[in-house]
Amino acid sequence: MASSLIRRQFALSLQKNLRLSAPGCRYVSKAAPKTQVEFDYSGPSMKTSVPGPRSQELTKQLGHIQNVGAINFFCNYEESRGNYLVDVDGNRMLDIYTQISSIPIGYNHPALLKLMSNPHNLSTLVNRPALGILPPENFPEKLTESLLSVAPSGMSRVQTMACGSCSNENAYKAMFIWYRNKERGHNTPSDEDLSSCMVNQAPGCPELSILSFMGSFHGRTMGCLATTHSKAIHKLDVPSFDWPIAPFPRLQYPLDEYTRENAQEEARCLEEVEDLIVKWRQRGKPVAGIVIEPIQAEGGDNHASPDFFKSLRNIARKHGCGFHVDEVQTGGGTTGKMWAHEHWGMDDPADIVSFSKKLLTGGYYHKDELQADKPYRIFNTWMGDPSKNLFLSEVLNVIRRENLLEEVTHSGKALLNGLYELQAQYPGILSRARGQGTFCAIDICDDATRNRILIKARDKGVLLGGCGDRSIRFRPSLVFKEYHVHLFLNIFNDVLAQHK
Numbered sequence: 001m002a003s004s005l006i007r008r009q010f011a012l013s014l015q016k017n018l019r020l021s022a023p024g025c026r027y028v029s030k031a032a033p034k035t036q037v038e039f040d041y042s043g044p045s046m047k048t049s050v051p052g053p054r055s056q057e058l059t060k061q062l063g064h065i066q067n068v069g070a071i072n073f074f075c076n077y078e079e080s081r082g083n084y085l086v087d088v089d090g091n092r093m094l095d096i097y098t099q100i101s102s103i104p105i106g107y108n109h110p111a112l113l114k115l116m117s118n119p120h121n122l123s124t125l126v127n128r129p130a131l132g133i134l135p136p137e138n139f140p141e142k143l144t145e146s147l148l149s150v151a152p153s154g155m156s157r158v159q160t161m162a163c164g165s166c167s168n169e170n171a172y173k174a175m176f177i178w179y180r181n182k183e184r185g186h187n188t189p190s191d192e193d194l195s196s197c198m199v200n201q202a203p204g205c206p207e208l209s210i211l212s213f214m215g216s217f218h219g220r221t222m223g224c225l226a227t228t229h230s231k232a233i234h235k236l237d238v239p240s241f242d243w244p245i246a247p248f249p250r251l252q253y254p255l256d257e258y259t260r261e262n263a264q265e266e267a268r269c270l271e272e273v274e275d276l277i278v279k280w281r282q283r284g285k286p287v288a289g290i291v292i293e294p295i296q297a298e299g300g301d302n303h304a305s306p307d308f309f310k311s312l313r314n315i316a317r318k319h320g321c322g323f324h325v326d327e328v329q330t331g332g333g334t335t336g337k338m339w340a341h342e343h344w345g346m347d348d349p350a351d352i353v354s355f356s357k358k359l360l361t362g363g364y365y366h367k368d369e370l371q372a373d374k375p376y377r378i379f380n381t382w383m384g385d386p387s388k389n390l391f392l393s394e395v396l397n398v399i400r401r402e403n404l405l406e407e408v409t410h411s412g413k414a415l416l417n418g419l420y421e422l423q424a425q426y427p428g429i430l431s432r433a434r435g436q437g438t439f440c441a442i443d444i445c446d447d448a449t450r451n452r453i454l455i456k457a458r459d460k461g462v463l464l465g466g467c468g469d470r471s472i473r474f475r476p477s478l479v480f481k482e483y484h485v486h487l488f489l490n491i492f493n494d495v496l497a498q499h500k
Contacts, residue, residue, distance in 0.1 A: 037479045039110055040082030043487060044461025045092040052089025080107035083477060083484055085463060093458065094488060097465040101297070101329050101475035102357035104395045105404070109479075115394050124387050131160065131383040132376075139386060146392040150338045152353045152365050153346070159372075160363040160384030164328035164356035165219030168291070170378050171352045171364040172223045175289035175322035176208055177377060178370045182320070187373040208288040209241070209280055211273065211321070213248040215299030215468070218291060218326055227291055230299040230468075244276040244287060248296055249304045253432045266308040273312065277319045289322035289352075290315075294340035297329040300468020301441030303434055306344040313349065322370065325350040332358025333399060333478050336409035336437035343436060358478075360395065361388035404478040412437040414482045415474060418489040426496050429453075432471075440474040441467065449499070456495045462488055 051059065051073040058074045079086040083106055085095040095103075105112075115121060129136060147158045159174075161167040181187045189204070197204025212218065212227035219225070220234060226241040228234055249266045252258035277287045292312065296302035316323040330340035332355070341349045351370060356362040361384050372378040399405065412435060419433035419442050432443040444450035450470045457464055467473040476484070 037082045037106065037481065039106070039108065040479075041084045041092060044084070044094050044491070045090075046459065046461050047091055048089045050087065050089075050091055050093075050458050052087065052091060054088040058088065077107065082106040082108075083480055091461070093461045093463045094484065094491075095463045096474050096476045096480070096488060097463045098475055098477050100357070100465065101334065103477045104332055104358040104360065105398050106477045106479045109398065111394050111398050112391060115391065121387075121390060124390050128382060128385060128387075130381050131386070132379050132381075136386055139389075142386060142389045142393065146389045146396065147359070147361075147363065147365075149396060152339055152341065152349060154348050155353065155365040155367060157368060157371060158363055158365045159378060160361055160389070161356075161380075162382055162384060163362045164354070165221045165224050166380070167328065167354040167356055167362040167364050168218045168224045168227075168324075168326060169221045171324055171354050171366070172210055172227075172289065172291070174352065174364075174366060174370045174372065174378060175210070175324065176206070177373065178322060179208060179286075179288035179320075180206060181373060207285045209243040209285045210324075211244045211246060211276060211280075211287045211290045213246050213292055213296070215248050215296045215302055216291070216293060216326075217296070217298035218293075218328075230296075242285070244280050246273045246276055248292075248299075248302055249308060251303060253434060262305070266304060266311075270308065270311050270315065273315055274319075277315070277321065287319065287321050289324050291324040291326055293326045294330050294343075295335075295436065295439060297473065298467055300471050301434065301439075301473050302468070303436070309341070309344045309349075310346060313346065316351075322351045324352040324354065326354050328354055328356045328362075329475075330439060331355045333405050333408055334358065334437055334439045334475065336405055336412060338405070340436065340439070360392045361385060399478060402479075407481065408437045408478055411476075411480050411482050411485050412440065414485040415440050415488075418485060422489065422493060422496065425493075429496060429499065435474070438474060438476050438480055441471045444470050444472060446470055453495055453499060456498065457492060460491050460495060462491050 055073040059068050059071055062068050062071070074088045076086045076088050083094055084092050085107065086092045116125070124136070131139065143158065143160070147160070148156065151158065159170065161170060193204040195204065196202060210223070210227055212229065214229045216228060217230040217234075218227045220228070222238075223241070225235055225238055226243050229245060247269045249262070249269050251262045251265065255262065273290070280287050290312065292309075294309070313323055325341050327339055327341065332338065335343065337343060339353065341353070352364050352366045354364040363384060415438055416433060416435050419430075419440065423430040423433050423442065429445050429449065430442055431445075434441055444453060447470050450466055450472060454464055454466060454472065465473050465475060
């Protein structure tokens, strides 16, 4: 009975998925062939301002229950398709923000709906085990075919978690445990270690630190907040650890015109990293690990060169620090490679690589030596969700079958070239276009103008996100084609022309 019902629901859902909207959007680009994603709509369609009346009503209702200050509008996810998000007022928008970069292959992908209709998957979907103590029989197999099939270079171990923050939080713990065992020369704590940690004192709770970078964002839990330096609102009123903060390079664009200046800026930042490691050791708070994003996302889409990251990796080795690459937002193919750090061209890029968002589950890959040495040291009730590994396996199948990483590279070039052209056309508004794959951004002349442009673009049917002080970030799904790029560029040009 249950499987029959699911099959009927799947058939109805699939019918809706394949129903394309009527043609006629005046923004359809003539600059690229109209190659539709199978389950996509043909363009934006706006019926009300955003948020519309129904969204406003629902926001008021939810406001009696919780804080709604961050809510943009309410969504109709059943009617959303591919690159298009539909709201509860019937507005259909080209989504180039995708739930803060967390939708891998678009909304309601037929392959994932088909997965839901398979009765053999029912128990995985309805039962959520405490994976650390009672994993299902097929858990090793599913990890192997999903997360381990895309493991970063040199890593064959992965620890699943629920979200980006808890992934980083536990990765920090893993680095601290590893560092202390190195200091002891063994993994057997003393009686003093055991007793002192119970009252938050050394040596059981050692004075160790994690070095992070200005502009970084690693999460909102306590340890992660100590390494997050993007916006004051994230950190305000919350106690924090006294850990070192290094400057992240601020590159000048176009890159080819500022080669010498950018090399000097990166050298300055690397020198400061080494100085901080030495100073914190002298203060009795040794740096157990360095954490960094391949591209600072929330902090403003700040890039650095492969040489910078290679040098930073060497500094970590030199000083005996763990090297943690936070790929929560950059992982999953959005830069044209599965992992952004692959662009560095290194055989041994990191000791730990954390992930979430487009990987649908949280967690971190790690070297063998960072494996937890005792049970319950890296632990929580769920430690991830097997159903997400199930979905991820199918997402990876779609990525391979449809060559989506190549598509991302192709679409990304079109997007960045289009931003360069608009930047030249509107020099008083736009500057510093930059990106890797479709993970792109551009600066607006000031914060107020940036926010007005985001709202005007949304009113015309395009969802974008802000980052940093005055940047707009582009975070489409992997099924974002060149057709969608030119569709967006035409709408964005209209917005800029009206502003001008």
